[in-house]
Amino acid sequence: MRFHLKDEIMNIKWDKNTAEPMKVKEKHGTVYLQYPAFEKFPQIIHGFSTRIGGVSQGIYASMNLSFQRGDKEDAVSENYRRIADAIGFDLKKTVCSQQTHTTNIRLVKEEDGGKGILTPQDYHDIDGLITDIPGMTLATSFADCVPLFFVDPVRQGIGLAHSGWRGTAGRMGAHMVRAMEKAFGSRPQDLYAAIGPSICQECYEVSEDVAEVFQEEFSQYRKDRNLLYPGREKKYQLNLWRANEIILRESGIPKEHISFSGICTCCNPDFLFSHRASHGKRGNLSAFLGLSPSIE
Numbered sequence: 377m378r379f380h381l382k383d384e385i386m387n388i389k390w391d392k393n394t395a396e397p398m399k400v401k402e403k404h405g406t407v408y409l410q411y412p413a414f415e416k417f418p419q420i421i422h423g424f425s426t427r428i429g430g431v432s433q434g435i436y437a438s439m440n441l442s443f444q445r446g447d448k449e450d451a452v453s454e455n456y457r458r459i460a461d462a463i464g465f466d467l468k469k470t471v472c473s474q475q476t477h478t479t480n481i482r483l484v485k486e487e488d489g490g491k492g493i494l495t496p497q498d499y500h501d502i503d504g505l506i507t508d509i510p511g512m513t514l515a516t517s518f519a520d521c522v523p524l525f526f527v528d529p530v531r532q533g534i535g536l537a538h539s540g541w542r543g544t545a546g547r548m549g550a551h552m553v554r555a556m557e558k559a560f561g562s563r564p565q566d567l568y569a570a571i572g573p574s575i576c577q578e579c580y581e582v583s584e585d586v587a588e589v590f591q592e593e594f595s596q597y598r599k600d601r602n603l604l605y606p607g608r609e610k611k612y613q614l615n616l617w618r619a620n621e622i623i624l625r626e627s628g629i630p631k632e633h634i635s636f637s638g639i640c641t642c643c644n645p646d647f648l649f650s651h652r653a654s655h656g657k658r659g660n661l662s663a664f665l666g667l668s669p670s671i672e
Contacts (some may be wrong), residue, residue, distance in 0.1 A: 386428075386646060386647055388400070388639065388644055388647055389639075389640070389643045389644055390638050390639055391576065391636075391638045391639065391640065394636045394637070394638030396412050396413065396635065396636075396638075397636070397637060397638025397639060398410060398411055398412075398424065398573070398637045398638060398639060399411075399412055401423070401462075402429075402462075403461070403462040404429075404458070404461065404462065405428075405429045406428070406429030406430070406439070406458045406459055406461070406462035407426045407428035407429050407439075408423040408424060408425055408426060408459065408462055408463060409423065409424040409425075409426065409573065409637070409639070410422060410423050410424075411525070411570050411635050411637075412635075413568065413570070413635040414525075414527065414568070414570070414635075417527060417529055417568075418668070419529070419532065419667060419668045420527055420534070420665070420666070420667065420668070421463060421464055421465050421513060421664070421665070421666040421667070421668060422463070422525065422663075422664060422665045422666070423459070423462070423463035423663075423664050424523065424572055424573055424637070424661065424662070424663050424664070425439050425441055425459050425661050425662050425663075425664075426439060426647055426648055426661070427439050427646065427647060427648060427649060427659075427661075428647070429458060429459075429462070430451070430454070430455040430458060430459075431451050431454050431455060431458075432447050432448070432451045432452070432455060432659060433451070435654065435657045435658055435659070436451070436658070436659040437659075438455075439455050439458070439459065439659070439661075440452060440455060440649075440659025440660060441455055441456060441459065441517065441659070441660050441661065441662040442517060442659055442660035445658075445659055445660060447659060453493075456493050459662070459664070463664055465513040465664060465666045466511065466513070466669075467490065467493055467494060468489050468490050468494065469486075469489040469490070469511050469512050469513060469666075470489065470490065470492075470493055470512075470513040470514075470515055470664070470666070471484045471488045471489060471490075471491050471492065471505060471507075471512065471513070471514055471515065472491060472492025472493060472497065472515045472516070472517070473492070473502050473503055473504070473505055473514075473515070473516045473517065473536075473538060474492070474497050474499060474500050474501065474502045475502070475503045475516065475517060475538045476500070476501045476503070477503065477538075477540050477542040477543055478501050478502070478503050478543070478546075479503065479504070479543055479546045479547070479548045479551045480501050480502050480503060480504065481502070481503075481504035481505070481506060481535075481537070481551060481552060481555045482499060482502045482504070482505055482506075483506055483507070483555075483559055484505050484506065484507035484509070484512055484514060485507075485509070486509055486512065488512075489512065492515065493515070503516075503537060503538045503539070503543055503548065504535065504536070504537035504538070504548060504551065504552050504555065505535065505536050505537070506526075506533065506534065506535040506536075506552070506555055506556055506559055506560075507533070507534060507535075507667070508531065508532055508533040508534070508559070508560050508667070509667065510532075510667050510668060510669050510670065511666075511667065511668070511669035512666060512667060513664055513665065513666030513667075514534065514535070514536040514664070514665050514666065515536070515662050515663065515664050516536050516537065516538045516662065516663050517538065517660045517661070517662050518538065518572070518573070518574065518641070518649075518660065518661045518662070518663065519641065519649040519650060519651040519658055519659075519660055519661060520540075520574060520575040520580075520641050520642060520650050520651045520652055521538055521539060521540035521541075521543070521574060521575075521616075522538075522539040522540065522543075522544065522571060522572060522574040522616050522617070522620055523536070523537070523538065523539075523570075523571075523572030523573065523574065523663040524536070524537040524538075524539050524548065524549055524552060524569065524570070524571065524572065524620065524624075525569060525570040525572060525663065525665050526552055526553070526556060526567055526568070526569050526665075527567065527568045527569075527665075528556060528560060528562040528566055528567050528568075529566070529568065530562070530563070530566040531556075531560040531561055531562050531566070532560075532667065533556055533559065533560035533562055534665050534666070534667060535552045535555065535556055535665075536663055536664075536665045537549070537552050539616070539620060540616075541582065541586060541589075541590075541614065541616065544616055544619050544620055544623070545589050545590060545593050547593075547623050548623075549569070549620055549623040549624050549627060550623050550626070550627045553567065553624075553627040553628065553629065554627075563628075564627055564628025564629050565628060565629070565630060567628075567629050567633060568629075568633045568634075568635075569624050569629050569633060569634050569635070570634070570635040570636070570637070571617055571620050571621065571624075571634070571635070571636050571637065572637050572663055573637045573639045573640070573641055573648055573661070574616060574617070574637070574640070574641055575616065575640055575641055575642045575650065575652060576615070576617070576640035576642065576643060577602075577613050577614065577615035577616075577617070577618070578613065578640075578643075579640055579642035579643060579652065579653075580613060580614050580615070580616065580642075580652075581607055581611045581612070581613060581614075582611065582612050582613075582614045583610075583611065583612075584610050584611070584612065586612070586614065587604060587612035587614065590603070590604055590614060590619065591604065594619065594622065597622065600618070602615055602618050603615050603618045603619060603622070617636060621634060621636075641653070641661070648661060649661050
């Protein structure tokens with residue numbers, strides 16, 4: 377697919393096996409991605425940032441959404457302002473994770489608004505966020521790891537998580553489902569989930585010790601090459617999309633309620649930040665999921 381933005385033409389490589397990939401959206405030059413499956417929920421505000429439409433320079437160009445990677449603070453702040461305007465959420469009511477590859481989850485309250493963007497965070501080691509408060513938006517950061525979106529249209533609750541290989545091996549998706557059950561009374565069969573832009577199996581080469589962790593955790597899928605297969609020189613190709621799909625399905629979420637992004641961060645390094653493709657010289661992408669201020 378060739379993406380046109382004014383004078384910029386970009387070839388985007390989409391996964392050919394994804395039936396309904398995310399849609400490319402643009403407002404005032406800021407480009408982001410959205411799930412078609414979430415369009416039927418008017419109470420939901422969501423999006424995933426790209427590299428396009430910000431003011432950052434160099435390796436951070438241009439929509440870097442991390443204050444921790446060496447970029448100029450005023451540039452990151454302006455990038456947040458632009459992405460909030462494009463997707464349509466309030467930064468004063470947006471709450472960021474504080475990711476350290478855990479399966480820890482925070483129940484977001486109204487007083488958390490702005491933390492991680494406008495004010496310092498007073499919490500640590502949080503890779504998952506949930507809330508049912510109208511007007512609040514959750515935000516998590518990425519550059520190859522897997523974003524997980526959760527929407528409960530019945531109980532009006534949402535969840536957003538960061539799941540790298542450690543979080544996936546720890547079944548972060550299952551922890552999120554249980555957290556929403558406990559906090560909101562959510563039922564797995566009512567939940568809609570989405571697996572976000574992240575590194576694909578062809579790009580994700582892992583060491584033998586990481587492969588062994590997944591062979592043990594997903595022992596009944598040992599013969600599933602869509603999950604893991606041997607590569608070169610005792611390396612393996614790991615499919616985090618498939619692993620998270622298994623986790624979500626085993627947690628009780630119906631297959632037809634699970635969406636995929638259809639786009640790999642590493643295959644599209646000019647469009648999305650990728651840690652592996654850039655050898656660590658990069659900015660951060662962000663996922664956003666919020667509840668409309670007025671829920672009927």
